[in-house]
Amino acid sequence: MEIPKGVDRRKRIVESIMFGLARSLSYGIVIVLLLILLFIAKQGIGVISWSFLTENPKDGMTSGGIFPAIVGTILLVIGSMLAAVPAGILAGIYVNEYAKDGPTKRFIKLMTNNLAGIPSIIFGLFGMALFVNQLGFGASILAGSLTLGLLALPVIIRTTEESLKSVPDTFRQASYGLGASKWYTIRKVVLPSALPNILTGVILAIGRVSGETAPILFTVAAYFLPRLPTSILDQCMALPYHLYVISTSGTNIEASRPIAYGTALVLIIIVLLANLAATALRSFFGKKVKTN
Amino acid sequence: MKFSRIIGKSMEGLVKACGYMSAFTVLLIVLFLFREGISFFTLTPIEEGYSLWVNQNNPVQQLSAAEVKDIFDQKITHWSAVGGQDLPIGRLTLDELAEAYTEEQLGVSFEHIPDCINHYIDSLPGTLAFFSDQWVGTGLQGARRLDMANITPAVFFSDTEWFPTSLPAARMGVLPLLLGTLLVSFFSILFAVPLGLAAAIYLAEIADDRVRRILKPMIELLAGIPSVVYGFFGLVVIVPLVQETFNLPVGETALAGSIVLGIMALPTIITVSEDALRTTPRYMKEASMALGASHWQTIKNVIVPYAASGITAAAILGIGRALGETMAVLMVTGNSAIMPTSLLQPVRTIPATIAAELGEAPFGGLHFKALFALGCILFLMTLAINLIVERVIERPEKA
Numbered sequence: 117m118e119i120p121k122g123v124d125r126r127k128r129i130v131e132s133i134m135f136g137l138a139r140s141l142s143y144g145i146v147i148v149l150l151l152i153l154l155f156i157a158k159q160g161i162g163v164i165s166w167s168f169l170t171e172n173p174k175d176g177m178t179s180g181g182i183f184p185a186i187v188g189t190i191l192l193v194i195g196s197m198l199a200a201v202p203a204g205i206l207a208g209i210y211v212n213e214y215a216k217d218g219p220t221k222r223f224i225k226l227m228t229n230n231l232a233g234i235p236s237i238i239f240g241l242f243g244m245a246l247f248v249n250q251l252g253f254g255a256s257i258l259a260g261s262l263t264l265g266l267l268a269l270p271v272i273i274r275t276t277e278e279s280l281k282s283v284p285d286t287f288r289q290a291s292y293g294l295g296a297s298k299w300y301t302i303r304k305v306v307l308p309s310a311l312p313n314i315l316t317g318v319i320l321a322i323g324r325v326s327g328e329t330a331p332i333l334f335t336v337a338a339y340f341l342p343r344l345p346t347s348i349l350d351q352c353m354a355l356p357y358h359l360y361v362i363s364t365s366g367t368n369i370e371a372s373r374p375i376a377y378g379t380a381l382v383l384i385i386i387v388l389l390a391n392l393a394a395t396a397l398r399s400f401f402g403k404k405v406k407t408n
Numbered sequence: 409m410k411f412s413r414i415i416g417k418s419m420e421g422l423v424k425a426c427g428y429m430s431a432f433t434v435l436l437i438v439l440f441l442f443r444e445g446i447s448f449f450t451l452t453p454i455e456e457g458y459s460l461w462v463n464q465n466n467p468v469q470q471l472s473a474a475e476v477k478d479i480f481d482q483k484i485t486h487w488s489a490v491g492g493q494d495l496p497i498g499r500l501t502l503d504e505l506a507e508a509y510t511e512e513q514l515g516v517s518f519e520h521i522p523d524c525i526n527h528y529i530d531s532l533p534g535t536l537a538f539f540s541d542q543w544v545g546t547g548l549q550g551a552r553r554l555d556m557a558n559i560t561p562a563v564f565f566s567d568t569e570w571f572p573t574s575l576p577a578a579r580m581g582v583l584p585l586l587l588g589t590l591l592v593s594f595f596s597i598l599f600a601v602p603l604g605l606a607a608a609i610y611l612a613e614i615a616d617d618r619v620r621r622i623l624k625p626m627i628e629l630l631a632g633i634p635s636v637v638y639g640f641f642g643l644v645v646i647v648p649l650v651q652e653t654f655n656l657p658v659g660e661t662a663l664a665g666s667i668v669l670g671i672m673a674l675p676t677i678i679t680v681s682e683d684a685l686r687t688t689p690r691y692m693k694e695a696s697m698a699l700g701a702s703h704w705q706t707i708k709n710v711i712v713p714y715a716a717s718g719i720t721a722a723a724i725l726g727i728g729r730a731l732g733e734t735m736a737v738l739m740v741t742g743n744s745a746i747m748p749t750s751l752l753q754p755v756r757t758i759p760a761t762i763a764a765e766l767g768e769a770p771f772g773g774l775h776f777k778a779l780f781a782l783g784c785i786l787f788l789m790t791l792a793i794n795l796i797v798e799r800v801i802e803r804p805e806k807a
Contacts, residue, residue: 131704135614141603142610145674146623149630152641152671203426210427214420226798227431233794234787235732237759238437241766241783245440249771266433273430299416320632327634330734330759334766356636356735363640364739373644380637387632395625 153384160381163374169382172342177362178371182379187344188257188352189326189386192336195261195348196325200268201318207269208276208314213302232270236330239267243335256349260336267331268321275317279310312401316394323390327383329356355383441787444780449564451774452556453577459544460554460576461537463529468492472557474567476577479536487534495534500525502539518543526550538576564781570745570756572765572775580778582785584747588755589786591748592662592737593730596669601723603670604677608719611678612685613707631675639739642668647740654752660742663751668736673726680725684718685711721800728793732786734759758786 167181174180207228215221243263253259283306291301329337337357345352359379362372453473454460460476462468468490471479478484479497487495506514509524521543529535529551537551557563559580567581607627611620646667651659688711696706712719742754743764756764762779769775 127702127705131702134704134708138606138610138614141606142615142623145603145607145678146626149671149674150626152638152645153630153633155645156637156641203429206423206426207429210423214423215427224427224431227434229798230791230794231430231434233728233790233797234434234437235734235759235790237732237734237762238441238783238787238790241762241780242437242440244766245444245780246436250440269433270430297412297416299419300412323632327632327636329634329636330763333763356634359640360636360735360739363643376640380640383634383637387634388629391625391629391632 160377163378185353185358188354196264199265204272212280239331258348279313445784448777448781461551463533473577500537589757592665595666600670600673608681636735639736642740662755665741680722684715
């Protein structure tokens, strides 16, 4: 068979040019994104020390540490997960195990997707209207946790649903065959085998929640509160809000730059750890779960 | 046996209730947003507890927010300009009253203030007086309370000025904010989509598995970095860069916002388009290759067209993210609420406006409700985008 030489050569040249372009663009994107992380890491690594992590901010937030912000973020993560994890897992069980295919199931899935697509500032507005004002919690850890919990809810529902979907039907049938009820089967057979994947989703939700700023602006975050909160109706500081404040509206922006770099690095490390933990968990249990 | 059945039944009820929770939450969000947002249009654009007064013989019945602001900014100086008599407009506020009358005339505990206002308006019939209800009480005998026109949706969407806290009348035109939001999002997507598509093609078709296994988790990781960190990076790197490159007085511009948003949208666009490209059936690729097409020609003529709807969904999803992004935009765009005319100018987006102003808006007041109305607009835009994406993707349900 004869291939016309000119056409073939041109085809190959075009192909290698386009492939080269796609390759360099891809590497370019990843390199730029990594440079962002490295830049912040380089500026922030010198700032982070034991005292930075365990001291209160001092001198109008131009020196000292970020201890109250770390504690605040931990409290908000715990609070939001207490609210979102049980409800999210039960909702995922309903969608995958109970709901029959049809308009109801489609409606619930559509609403879950819509909830996931609502911008975080809208959650902030809503949290302020419902939890802070209507229910009278005031700007408090309770209001902030519930707002963040709603934000994390669709993430947990969707991972739970995907995880349950990956449990083979034979497991359920075997359990029913032995005379177990539906709920007993879910509790003793389905949930345990889906648990690692669900946990992966929860860890990723923690990573997401710990970095959110817009939902906590009006529901909990305190500009400067150099003490630890004493009740769930107290305000608290939080890492992402602290970073926003000291990099845009602090008393002395230039002087607090090192602290801003340090805070940004701490936030990145939290997300990094959450991702690493999720990946480790995933490969440990040797199963893949889609999370987005 | 019976007991376990009761537990099973009650768990089923609980599970079902939780299943409806996301739908319920969306409903609550709609309820609370729109309750405040719609009631905005029932308020007059004058701060609660204040009122405007004119001479009883003044034929002008109603003024709009824009007219009142122009009068107090001295841009309108004649009643004839707002459909009244041929009289110059005189402004009267508490400061001017205190200058015009002695303390004795005003009274020891200012109890004679209403009389003084009456006297002033009577002697100067072109006066427009602006007073707190604390001073004028239930009314003035010699003067008439001037109504202000509500901010109608038509005004809200067409007014080009956003001065939510100006006295005596606020101006709330959503147009500069809406255009700012669209401008920043549009340009971020303009450069993020081609780049993201190239990377998705590389990951889905060209890269070997080893490279892919390294790049993919990195991109996913970058999607998890908080927006406030991207905003901070934009503030310390992109903003000075833009300022120096274009020799601008300030670097906080729409361009800086677009760049930061584009970077943030990349992981989403890459992941969704790559998934779409991967759905191309193997036999289609093989058929194309068998006809003598090169790999690149196959990608260009078979795979990308096949995945077109998924790639569109990725772009729309990217726009949705960009529209609603708050913190990063708030930190790098400079936040001046003016009609955007170029990329090298500060702009203010809708989410940034809410974030920046809600903390200072008195609860339940005009400004507060205006911000909720902005929230409604943002909600409707992102809802539309979500529904379009649902339609475009039409995910096949895998059993």
